[in-house]
Amino acid sequence: MGVGTIVAVTAGAVGAVALAPVALGVLGFTSVGIASGSVAAGMMSSAAVANGGGVAAGSLVALLQSAGAAGLSGAATAAVAGAGAGAGAGVNRLARLLHRK
The missing domain is CATH 1.20.5 (Single alpha-helices involved in coiled-coils or other helix-helix interfaces)
Structure with a gap:
């Protein structure tokens, strides 16, 4: 494995971890809950409709909100x-x- 590959792989890993919280916030998964009118709010609404009014524990929306709230x-x-x-x-x-x- 060349030096360029090592640098690219390392930069990709570090960059993804550093930008994940930013991306969650931009989508509306915040430390205080789902932001009104956001992509996250739309996802939560769709999940609730599909599940008879609630968001299922362990669902994508629940996992993303957990990560947005607690890291x-x-x-x-x-x-x-x-x-x-x-x-x-x-x-x-x-x-x-x-x-x-």
């Missing part, structure tokens, strides 16, 4: 870092392929 758990941080590392590796691979042409 990412260790497992979620690892998953986000893994996804970011994969994205970094993919971008690095694409850049190398484009650079060859």
Whole structure:
């Protein structure tokens, strides 16, 4: 594995973990609850309609709100870092392929 790949994978992992809380806030999953009129509010409304008026524990909406309120758990941080590392590796691979042409 080359230095460029290591840098890309590391940057992807660190960047994803650092930006996850920002992305949750932008979507409306905040530390004080779901923001009115946000994407999160729309997701919560759809989930409630689909589940007869409530949001099911363990659902995507519940998990995202939990992360927005309390931050990412260790497992979620690892998953986000893994996804970011994969994205970094993919971008690095694409850049190398484009650079060859």
